[in-house]
Amino acid sequence: MAKMGAGHYRQASVQVVNTEMAPGYYGLPVIHGPHWRWSIVFYFVLGGLAGGSAVLAAVAQLVGGYWARPIVRAGRYLAVLAVLPGPLLLIIDLGRPERFHHMLRVLKLRSPMSLGVWGLIGFTATALLNALQQVAEDGLLGRRNPVAHALRCLPTRLLAATSALPAFFLAGYTGVLLGATAVPLWARNALRLGPLFLCSALSSAAAALSLLIGHRPTARRAQHALERVEQVAVLGELILLETLRRSDTVVTRPLREGREGLAYTGARVGSALALVLHSIAKLLPRSPHVWLRMLGSLAALVSAFLLRAAMIFGGRRSAEDPVATIAITRKDTGSPSTAP
Amino acid sequence: MVRNTSALVGTTQARPGAFGFLTDTTLCIGCKACEVACKQWNQLPMDDFGFTGRSYDNTGDLGATTWRHVAFIERVADREGRRPTRLQPFQSNWLMFSDVCKHCVNAGCLEACPTGAIIRTEFDTVVIQQDICNGCGYCVPACPFGVPALSPLDGKAHKCTLCYDRLKDGLEPACSKACPTDAIQFGPVHALLDRAKVRVAELRDQGVDAQLYGDLALGGTGGIGGLNALFILTAPPEVYNLPAQPELPQRRVLPAFLTTALAALALGLATLLTFWRTEKEGAHG
Numbered sequence: 001m002a003k004m005g006a007g008h009y010r011q012a013s014v015q016v017v018n019t020e021m022a023p024g025y026y027g028l029p030v031i032h033g034p035h036w037r038w039s040i041v042f043y044f045v046l047g048g049l050a051g052g053s054a055v056l057a058a059v060a061q062l063v064g065g066y067w068a069r070p071i072v073r074a075g076r077y078l079a080v081l082a083v084l085p086g087p088l089l090l091i092i093d094l095g096r097p098e099r100f101h102h103m104l105r106v107l108k109l110r111s112p113m114s115l116g117v118w119g120l121i122g123f124t125a126t127a128l129l130n131a132l133q134q135v136a137e138d139g140l141l142g143r144r145n146p147v148a149h150a151l152r153c154l155p156t157r158l159l160a161a162t163s164a165l166p167a168f169f170l171a172g173y174t175g176v177l178l179g180a181t182a183v184p185l186w187a188r189n190a191l192r193l194g195p196l197f198l199c200s201a202l203s204s205a206a207a208a209l210s211l212l213i214g215h216r217p218t219a220r221r222a223q224h225a226l227e228r229v230e231q232v233a234v235l236g237e238l239i240l241l242e243t244l245r246r247s248d249t250v251v252t253r254p255l256r257e258g259r260e261g262l263a264y265t266g267a268r269v270g271s272a273l274a275l276v277l278h279s280i281a282k283l284l285p286r287s288p289h290v291w292l293r294m295l296g297s298l299a300a301l302v303s304a305f306l307l308r309a310a311m312i313f314g315g316r317r318s319a320e321d322p323v324a325t326i327a328i329t330r331k332d333t334g335s336p337s338t339a340p
Numbered sequence: 341m342v343r344n345t346s347a348l349v350g351t352t353q354a355r356p357g358a359f360g361f362l363t364d365t366t367l368c369i370g371c372k373a374c375e376v377a378c379k380q381w382n383q384l385p386m387d388d389f390g391f392t393g394r395s396y397d398n399t400g401d402l403g404a405t406t407w408r409h410v411a412f413i414e415r416v417a418d419r420e421g422r423r424p425t426r427l428q429p430f431q432s433n434w435l436m437f438s439d440v441c442k443h444c445v446n447a448g449c450l451e452a453c454p455t456g457a458i459i460r461t462e463f464d465t466v467v468i469q470q471d472i473c474n475g476c477g478y479c480v481p482a483c484p485f486g487v488p489a490l491s492p493l494d495g496k497a498h499k500c501t502l503c504y505d506r507l508k509d510g511l512e513p514a515c516s517k518a519c520p521t522d523a524i525q526f527g528p529v530h531a532l533l534d535r536a537k538v539r540v541a542e543l544r545d546q547g548v549d550a551q552l553y554g555d556l557a558l559g560g561t562g563g564i565g566g567l568n569a570l571f572i573l574t575a576p577p578e579v580y581n582l583p584a585q586p587e588l589p590q591r592r593v594l595p596a597f598l599t600t601a602l603a604a605l606a607l608g609l610a611t612l613l614t615f616w617r618t619e620k621e622g623a624h625g
Contacts, residue, residue, distance in 0.1 A: 025411055025581035026394050028401060031486035035477045055611065063615045067622055095475015095495025099455075102474045106456040110590045113478045114454035168604040176596040180589045181481040182448065190592040194600025202607050225618040232610045236603075319481060322581065329484070329583035331561070 024322035030329075031182045033319030036093065036312055043089040044174050044308040045204070047120075048197060050082035051171030052205025054127055054163050056229065060222075061160035067221040070213040072160075073134055078208060079167070080131040083124055090120075112177035119173055123166035129154070130163050171201035178315060184328045185318035186311075188251045189244055193311070196240040203233035204304035207274070207297035214293065227293065231278050234300055238271045241307070250327045254317035255310060263310035270303025348556035350537050352566030353445050354529040358464035359507065360568030361516065362532040363438050365580075366543060366550065367523035370396065370410055370436035377518035378408040381503065385493065402439055404491035407500035408515050411437045413579055437571075437580045438524060440515070441466070441487045441500035442554065444588075445565035449499075451590040452482035457497075464529075464568060465502040473497050484564070484586035502568075529568050536570055543572070550574050553582060562587030 024030060057075025060068035091100045108114040133151045135141060141148035175197040179190025186193065210226040213219040245252055245264070255264040277296030281289040318324055354360070378384070384405040392398050395412040402409045413435040416423065444450075447466045450458040457472035458479060468479075468488070475495040479488045488499040503513035511517070516526040525532060536552050543550035551574075553559040554567035558577065562585060577584045 024578050025413060026392075028581060029486065030581050030583055031484065032480045032489055034481040035490055055608065059608070059611045059615050063612060063619060065619050065622065067618070068615065093476075095477065095490050095497075096473070099472075099474035102455040102457070102472055103476075105472070106454070108451070108454065108456070110451045110593050111454050111478075112593060113452065113476065117454060164608070168601075168608065172600040172604060173597075176593060176600055177478075179596045180452065180593045181478075182484040182486075182586070182589055183481050186481075187587070187589065187592070190596045191599045194596050195603030198600060198603045198607060202611070221618060221622060225615050228614045228618070229611050232614070233607060236607070315481070325583060326578050329586050330578075331585040 024326060027322060029320045030322045030325040031319050033183065033316045034181070034312075036316075039089040039093045041305075041309045041312050043086050043093075044197070044312070045305050046082045046089070047086055047174060048171050048201030048304060048308075049204050049208060050079045050086070050127065051123065051167040051169070052201040052203075053082065053209060054079035054123070054130070054167035055171070055202065056205055056209060056226070057130065058160040058164040058167065060225075062157060064222075064225070067219075068225070070216065070219040070222045071209060071226065073138070074209050074212045075205075076127070076130045076134040078205070078212070079127040079163075080124075083120070083127055083170070086120060086124075112173055112180050116173050116177060119166055119169045123163075123170045126159070126163035126166055130159055133159060168198070172198040178311065181315075182325070183315045183319045184251045184321065184324035185254060186315050188248055188328055192240055192244050192247075196237065196244065196307070199233045199237035199240060200304045200307050203230050203237055203271070203274070203300045206230035206233060207300035207304075211294060211297050211301075214290070214297075223293075227278055227282075230297065230300060231275060234271050234274045234278075234303075237303070237307075238268070238275065241268050241271060251318065251324050253321065253324065254314035258317070260310050260314040260317055263306045264314065267303045267307040267310055270299045270306060274300035274303065346557065349558075350533065350552060351556045352529065352533060352554070352560060353556070354533075354566050354568055355445075355464055356528075356530060358445075358529040358568050359502070359527065360443055360465070360529040360532060360570065361440060361502070361513070362525045362527070362536050362570045362572070363440065364523050364525070364536075364539060364572045365435060365437045366548065366572060366574060367521045368410070368436040368438055369521055369523075370412060370434070371520060372410045373518040373520060374408040374438050374515035374524055375399065375406070375410055377514040378500075379405075381506070381514035382407065382501070402441075402487055402489070402499075404489040404493075404498040407440065407498075409439045411435075411439060411580060413437065413575075435575060435579065437573075438515070438519075439580070439582075440569055441502070442485055442559070443500075443502055443568035445560065445568065446563060446588050448482040448484055448564075448589045449479035449488050449497075451588070452478045454478060461504055463502065463504070463507050465504065465507075466499075467501045467504050468497055468499060470496060470498075482589050484583055484589065529566075529570070532570055536572055539572060543574070548574055553577055558584060559586070561585040563591045564588050 053075045060071035091097045103117045136148040136151035172194045175193030178186040206226045206229045210223050214223045254260045274296045281292040397412040415433045443465045457469045473496040488497045512526040516524040540550045554570035560566035
């Protein structure tokens, strides 16, 4: 059986011929990269969508009037629907899926993954409670059902307020989780990844909700509010995407090359497109421009997906790059003398 | 920064009772007895049977089934690009380096582990409990040295245990026991550190540019607090594929959560204001 790192040197031995000038040891990776693949990408996207939806539903519940009811309703349902596949996606990624409950043995404050497990549980509980109350309010449990009556009696605003904190946590902790590794791309951008994922979570949730409720003529004001939120979040996302790309040329190389680079460019274009399309739709007078708005929201959703894919697969590429690792682990001198 | 680190040379935060390795690369003859002894004692399956076609190193890297790895670095040219015309004392023009888990004083893998499978033992070594590990793989990128790895055989993370079972029975680890030149030495970390300092001074007197890797100035930097597996190197750490000044990844957890919380506050406020404005507009028109 091949061991995990066996693939590394085959690639590297082709590239590195001149060992005298190559940094490190025959161009081999200094660190081991993560094994995370598509299930984690989907979890990151869905977690962001769930967290963002819960935030929007909570805020709509707290300050919105009757016009905001569609946001509350769709947001509560979307939050729980998006988060439910999460644990499954995480469990199938484990090397020993049957041992998933070992995550519940401990709570470690310095391990974002441990915090994340408990945060996911906390979020799922609050989102489920909110969604159940919505189910009761929608009359899906029947009128005379005592359970439905009890759910309707729960303090709605308090429920909304308690769901906001775990929702923000779920949307942002994944960035912190990536930042707390030795992977150069993530380590160097540890402070940016959380905010970036948060912005992307909120923009994708606003986009998804406006796609869900936008077709209704009664939800015009709600959709208006969602679009404004989406624009703010997408603007923040775009600024962070650009500063991240320009921050460090050695470390961010995977975001400029290959498929990961293409995905990252796609994320940037998607965000920019969302911003531009919504602005145009707003500037053009009178007609509602449904197609422009829908296209903008779709672009924001695609951008959220591409961003997570570029970041996770880009991190894998980054870990294989000894030049980047050496660059971020040399602190007292400018350039390391690499030739022995 | 340079002045600060010079005061940290030869110091560690390892506790007095800690055990570890001292791997003196100037004594290594590249026999790979440590690799073999480790495989035998720990009953590790063989690696991919192939040739790298590069040096005498066909192992390549530390991995799930390779807990000692001897690197062979050929010094084809010096720093100015000249080819060497005479043999240098110790290891001629080859550097042989037996790599192993560093058993960090503050270990990234241990702090990352969400199941508590990775523990600090009574010998102050870092061990992955195989009956707990569920193969989440977070320890793998959390290690600044690239030590733990997931095994495709059982789906769990593996690395050097510093022969925990042997230590329990009062035996030294298999690799240091097998080393024919005592290039790998086992003992209390502080005793090894003193020995290493004497050895580095001795080598410097003989004109060898030796340095200690694993103290607070080199290798054990950035919150790692020193390494329980020390190394004596005769070239910059990068030549051995070791990071010069690595950082404990978990140092970034609190600052990263703070910026995320700040962003959450800003986005939450923006959302609140937007909805509030929409509410107001409705009231007027």
